[in-house]
Amino acid sequence: MENEKNDYSKEPERKLEQFIINCKEPFNAEPTPSQLISNFITPTENFYVRNHAPVPDIDVSTYILKVDGLVGKALSLTMRDIKERFPKVTITAHLQCAGNRRTMMSEYKKVKGVGWGIASLSNATWSGCRLRDVLVEAKAFGKDLGALHACFWGLDIGCVEDNGKPYGSSITMEKAMELDGDVLLAYEMNGETLTRDHGFPLRVIAPGIIGARSVKWLDKITVSSNESESFFQQRDYKIFHNGVDWHNVSQYWDKTPSLQELSVQSAICLPAPGSSLYLPFQIMGYATSGGGRKIERVDISLDGGVTWDYSDLMNEDKGPVNKYWSWAFFRYNLTADKFQFAPGMIEKDIQIVCRAWDNSSNTQPKDVKDIWNLRGVMNNSWHQ
Amino acid sequence: MENEKNDYSKEPERKLEQFIINCKEPFNAEPTPSQLISNFITPTENFYVRNHAPVPDIDVSTYILKVDGLVGKALSLTMRDIKERFPKVTITAHLQCAGNRRTMMSEYKKVKGVGWGIASLSNATWSGCRLRDVLVEAKAFGKDLGALHACFWGLDIGCVEDNGKPYGSSITMEKAMELDGDVLLAYEMNGETLTRDHGFPLRVIAPGIIGARSVKWLDKITVSSNESESFFQQRDYKIFHNGVDWHNVSQYWDKTPSLQELSVQSAICLPAPGSSLYLPFQIMGYATSGGGRKIERVDISLDGGVTWDYSDLMNEDKGPVNKYWSWAFFRYNLTADKFQFAPGMIEKDIQIVCRAWDNSSNTQPKDVKDIWNLRGVMNNSWHQ
Ligand SMILES: [Mo]
Numbered sequence: 001m002e003n004e005k006n007d008y009s010k011e012p013e014r015k016l017e018q019f020i021i022n023c024k025e026p027f028n029a030e031p032t033p034s035q036l037i038s039n040f041i042t043p044t045e046n047f048y049v050r051n052h053a054p055v056p057d058i059d060v061s062t063y064i065l066k067v068d069g070l071v072g073k074a075l076s077l078t079m080r081d082i083k084e085r086f087p088k089v090t091i092t093a094h095l096q097c098a099g100n101r102r103t104m105m106s107e108y109k110k111v112k113g114v115g116w117g118i119a120s121l122s123n124a125t126w127s128g129c130r131l132r133d134v135l136v137e138a139k140a141f142g143k144d145l146g147a148l149h150a151c152f153w154g155l156d157i158g159c160v161e162d163n164g165k166p167y168g169s170s171i172t173m174e175k176a177m178e179l180d181g182d183v184l185l186a187y188e189m190n191g192e193t194l195t196r197d198h199g200f201p202l203r204v205i206a207p208g209i210i211g212a213r214s215v216k217w218l219d220k221i222t223v224s225s226n227e228s229e230s231f232f233q234q235r236d237y238k239i240f241h242n243g244v245d246w247h248n249v250s251q252y253w254d255k256t257p258s259l260q261e262l263s264v265q266s267a268i269c270l271p272a273p274g275s276s277l278y279l280p281f282q283i284m285g286y287a288t289s290g291g292g293r294k295i296e297r298v299d300i301s302l303d304g305g306v307t308w309d310y311s312d313l314m315n316e317d318k319g320p321v322n323k324y325w326s327w328a329f330f331r332y333n334l335t336a337d338k339f340q341f342a343p344g345m346i347e348k349d350i351q352i353v354c355r356a357w358d359n360s361s362n363t364q365p366k367d368v369k370d371i372w373n374l375r376g377v378m379n380n381s382w383h384q
Numbered sequence: 385m386e387n388e389k390n391d392y393s394k395e396p397e398r399k400l401e402q403f404i405i406n407c408k409e410p411f412n413a414e415p416t417p418s419q420l421i422s423n424f425i426t427p428t429e430n431f432y433v434r435n436h437a438p439v440p441d442i443d444v445s446t447y448i449l450k451v452d453g454l455v456g457k458a459l460s461l462t463m464r465d466i467k468e469r470f471p472k473v474t475i476t477a478h479l480q481c482a483g484n485r486r487t488m489m490s491e492y493k494k495v496k497g498v499g500w501g502i503a504s505l506s507n508a509t510w511s512g513c514r515l516r517d518v519l520v521e522a523k524a525f526g527k528d529l530g531a532l533h534a535c536f537w538g539l540d541i542g543c544v545e546d547n548g549k550p551y552g553s554s555i556t557m558e559k560a561m562e563l564d565g566d567v568l569l570a571y572e573m574n575g576e577t578l579t580r581d582h583g584f585p586l587r588v589i590a591p592g593i594i595g596a597r598s599v600k601w602l603d604k605i606t607v608s609s610n611e612s613e614s615f616f617q618q619r620d621y622k623i624f625h626n627g628v629d630w631h632n633v634s635q636y637w638d639k640t641p642s643l644q645e646l647s648v649q650s651a652i653c654l655p656a657p658g659s660s661l662y663l664p665f666q667i668m669g670y671a672t673s674g675g676g677r678k679i680e681r682v683d684i685s686l687d688g689g690v691t692w693d694y695s696d697l698m699n700e701d702k703g704p705v706n707k708y709w710s711w712a713f714f715r716y717n718l719t720a721d722k723f724q725f726a727p728g729m730i731e732k733d734i735q736i737v738c739r740a741w742d743n744s745s746n747t748q749p750k751d752v753k754d755i756w757n758l759r760g761v762m763n764n765s766w767h768q
């Protein structure tokens with residue numbers, strides 16, 4: 001049984017040269033920063049992969065999605081049902097692991113979890129049916145949505161952190177049912193059938209919230225008055241305060257909200273850290289926010305965050321309001337005249353820093369130490 | 385003419401002992417911090433007042449609201465029309481001046497603007513018609529909302545900053561028309577006819593965004609492909625980067641987005657700064673966010689922000705999702721055993737700090753210096 005759960009002999013083929021591999025089994029990999037910002041829509045073969053167990057090998061002809069719990073009518077749906085009974089919807093959305101930039105948090109003070117650089121996020125188009133439409137068919141409406149949760153279980157048995165159980169997670173029914181929430185049950189990515197690494201045959205896409213809620217290889221949706229009972233909802237993916245350690249964490253599991261919406265984030269992808277710099281050159285990177293919020297501005301500092309200037313924002317996502325699910329790229333042309341912002345500074349003293357602001361007027365915190373947390377999640381400190 | 389515009393002889397009566405007065409003419413005043421947190425719904429007589437000119441003295445029997453610009457049908461509406469033709473809606477929402485906590489920003493480095501302490505915000509119930517319903521009657525639908533703005537002008541001629549023009553401001557048509565946006569044209573506050581200081585007979589209530597957009601004594605709504613041409617939209621209420629000063633600001637007016645949604649904020653109201661402290665005592669304050677985001681957590685530090693603990697949150701606003709327009713209060717009982725979080729600390733060394741997190745996982749920046757801006761807006765740095 002233990003062997004079967006941890007059988008990595010049926011993993012999909014991967015173009016490994018495309019990735020920085022953070023963990024081989026389960027497979028966790030991110031593109032290189034320069035590759036990351038080469039395309040507004042990330043090619044599927046470069047899209048970061050975050051697995052918690054061996055990739056399940058699913059026969060679509062026998063696949064059944066179950067919907068149960070606090071619904072008027074429990075459902076069992078084949079892939080044909082899902083494609084035929086519900087309208088097909090396509091959205092463009094980025095997914096981002098809550099562990100993005102964890103390695104930098106660990107450098108300040110050790111945290112537990114897969115080490116991720118700055119590229120555990122990617123942007124793609126997703127097609128499928130609306131979760132909302134399935135929940136309406138299951139008669140999950142007319143309740144007090146504010147008190148309910150849509151709980152997802154995957155078919156990926158063997159999650160080491162959760163004693164071999166499959167991966168599970170939940171979102172609020174308010175997000176699930178919201179017209180503008182755009183939560184999909186996706187069967188296509190970038191116009192092709194979903195690949196095994198990305199959840200074939202069916203996965204959740206919950207845009208604007210941490211990637212951990214977009215459960216892959218979806219087995220079952222349970223409408224419940226509690227959040228998912230999974231380890232990954234109850235104990236993981238929480239920003240504990242910095243007094244919480246491995247000795248006292250159990251006191252804080254219930255007191256600490258589970259993460260949903262992503263905070264405002266940005267990172268410099270080019271030039272790579274430590275590269276030789278010759279004027280003029282270009283600084284490039286990405287900026288993202290959660291909840292569909294729009295990136296309005298990315299500031300660049302050349303002196304470690306003392307003085308700032310605005311970068312040029314390349315925001316291909318045109319909304320509408322509250323539905324800016326994609327990332328934005330930014331660019332800053334560093335020419336000699338830009339040094340007016342830091343008189344007397346010479347090239348070797350350049351300390352490039354970026355920080356984004358979104359349309360909620362929120363911005364990134366300066367120091368990782370101020371947001372350090374035991375699980376190393378949501379590191380959105382200034383990037384340099 | 386100049387005299388007439390600046391005639392303060394017809395100001396409403398005010399219970400001045402209820403306020404800290406930051407400017408007498410135009411009248412700008414905030415309640416004391418302890419008064420502020422005495423009521424979840426702020427009594428009207430304690431609600432902060434932010435005026436830019438003398439309070440207009442409006443005869444409701446001749447009052448007309450005009451709606452024009454990019455609409456299918458321009459409207460002229462009496463107060464009777466407004467009350468009879470459109471359903472009456474009531475919401476509870478806080479308003480907060482973008483200049484809240486400006487004085488603290490000025491203490492770091494001087495900024496221009498009315499000095500506000502920590503109490504230029506308040507929470508009330510508002511009744512009126514939906515702006516959306518009026519705009520639908522004006523046939524302002526069916527356009528590309530993303531490119532349009534609802535521009536408001538007040539009847540308060542004599543704004544000193546704008547050469548005696550009335551106050552003006554705009555919001556996006558997406559916010560104006562959004563079903564869940566809850567933008568009202570309000571004629572009642574806390575169940576009574578709007579008072580003169582708060583915009584009698586009709587004002588905008590745009591919840592979740594800076595108070596500056598909730599134009600009082602509403603004269604006209606113009607649907608436009610540009611933001612309001614008012615000084616208060618084009619030049620004021622922007623977070624310039626910290627290299628912008630009074631010599632170069634004109635280069636940055638167009639490059640800097642105008643503020644809309646409020647960022648995450650909190651402040652300690654009790655104990656008052658400098659008061660003598662004897663254990664046990666209670667720390668109390670407020671936390672707010674914009675865009676209807678929910679306050680999920682307020683952290684308290686007793687050592688100036690090195691270590692943190694969670695406070696108790698008293699969140700009377702029950703949503704629904706994306707519509708948490710009210711503030712939340714927090715409380716922290718400081719008993720001797722709490723000192724486990726800062727071993728060896730003695731009472732006189734207590735440095736109380738608070739910071740809030742909302743359901744977007746955003747939190748407040750640590751240092752005011754990192755968000756310092758010429759106009760002194762959106763100071764949401766950690767409060768101590
Ligand atoms: Mo993740």
Ligand SMILES: [Mo]
Nearest residue numbers: 481482483596
């Ligand atoms: Mo304001």
